[in-house]
Amino acid sequence: MPNHETLVEVYPRLYHMAHVGAWPSIERFGLLSTTALLDLFEIGGERREQLESSKRSRSEEINHPTHGRALLRDQIPLNERKLAKALQDGLTPRDWYRLLNRKAYFWGPESRLKILREAREYNDHRQTIIVIDTGQLIARHGERISLCHMNSGATQPMAFPRGLSTFLSIDSYPLADRLRKYGMKGAVAEVTVDYSVPDLREFVIEAYEIGGSKKRQDLL
Numbered sequence: 001m002p003n004h005e006t007l008v009e010v011y012p013r014l015y016h017m018a019h020v021g022a023w024p025s026i027e028r029f030g031l032l033s034t035t036a037l038l039d040l041f042e043i044g045g046e047r048r049e050q051l052e053s054s055k056r057s058r059s060e061e062i063n064h065p066t067h068g069r070a071l072l073r074d075q076i077p078l079n080e081r082k083l084a085k086a087l088q089d090g091l092t093p094r095d096w097y098r099l100l101n102r103k104a105y106f107w108g109p110e111s112r113l114k115i116l117r118e119a120r121e122y123n124d125h126r127q128t129i130i131v132i133d134t135g136q137l138i139a140r141h142g143e144r145i146s147l148c149h150m151n152s153g154a155t156q157p158m159a160f161p162r163g164l165s166t167f168l169s170i171d172s173y174p175l176a177d178r179l180r181k182y183g184m185k186g187a188v189a190e191v192t193v194d195y196s197v198p199d200l201r202e203f204v205i206e207a208y209e210i211g212g213s214k215k216r217q218d219l220l
Contacts, residue, residue: 003175004142007191008135010184013205014106014191015113019059019071020126023207023219030198031130034072034101041067052101053094055080075100077154086155088163096162100153103146103167104197106132108188112151117211126212128219134191136203138170141193147173148190167192 001009016031026032032040038048041064051060051072060072075097083093091099107113117127138145146167150160178187207219 003170003173004138006175006179007147007170007188008138010179011108011134011188011191013110014108014132014134014137015110016104016106016130016132017113017116018128018130019073020128020209020211022071022128023130023209025068025070026128026130027201027207029067030196030200031104031193032196033104033194035098036104036196037062037070037072040064041070053097055093055097075153077151077156079155079159082155082159086159086161088161089165091163099167102195103192104195106137106191106193108147108191109185111185112189124212126209126214128207128209130200130204131206132200133203133205137191137193137197140199140203141197142170144194145170146192146194147175147188148192149178149187150189152190 018026029040035052038052041062043051043062051062055078056072056075058076059074061069062072063069080093083096087093087096107116113129117129146169148167150162150166152162152166173188175187181187204220209217209219
């Protein structure tokens with residue numbers, strides 16, 4: 001079975017977690033990478049360099065007179081010293097941040113979403129959860145999709161080696177081998193799309209806010 005068919009069969013839904021209040025912007029513009037958001041909000045100069053090419057120790061707010069406000073999620077799970085040691089192929093931490101910031105991210109197994117939601121840094125905060133149809137994402141954006149076997153934005157609990165081959169196209173990814181070795185929960189960690197998914201709203205299955213002291217609120 002071709003990789004794209006296997007991917008849809010094993011992970012028929014994909015999951016994204018965003019800040020609370022992010023849904024109206026996502027509904028309007030689609031799911032944007034950090035780079036795409038900085039382009040949309042016309043952020044340049046030193047501010048852009050700091051946001052796009054170095055670690056964000058906290059979530060950063062950006063503003064635009066027309067588009068309003070957006071939050072760029074922190075990168076607390078990345079330890080720069082460990083990251084530098086883990087990088088291969090001559091990459092520097094700056095290279096890695098820029099690579100990460102150009103991608104829009106989805107979790108493959110729902111268990112990965114649960115781990116992120118319950119992480120110490122995010123457990124007390126309300127979040128926006130978006131669930132999408134994998135088949136439609138691949139049909140529309142398959143050529144820009146890359147798969148990753150780990151949480152590329154973390155160096156905990158271990159700083160696994162990472163480099164130019166960490167993100168692989170659907171066809172290049174060793175999906176069958178990883179399914180045999182690690183099962184559905186470990187075969188694919190991240191499904192990423194280069195730059196943006198502008199038409200995301202057309203294949204969203206669920207969108208809701210959850211967490212904090214309030215009950216779940218459906219957004220669709």
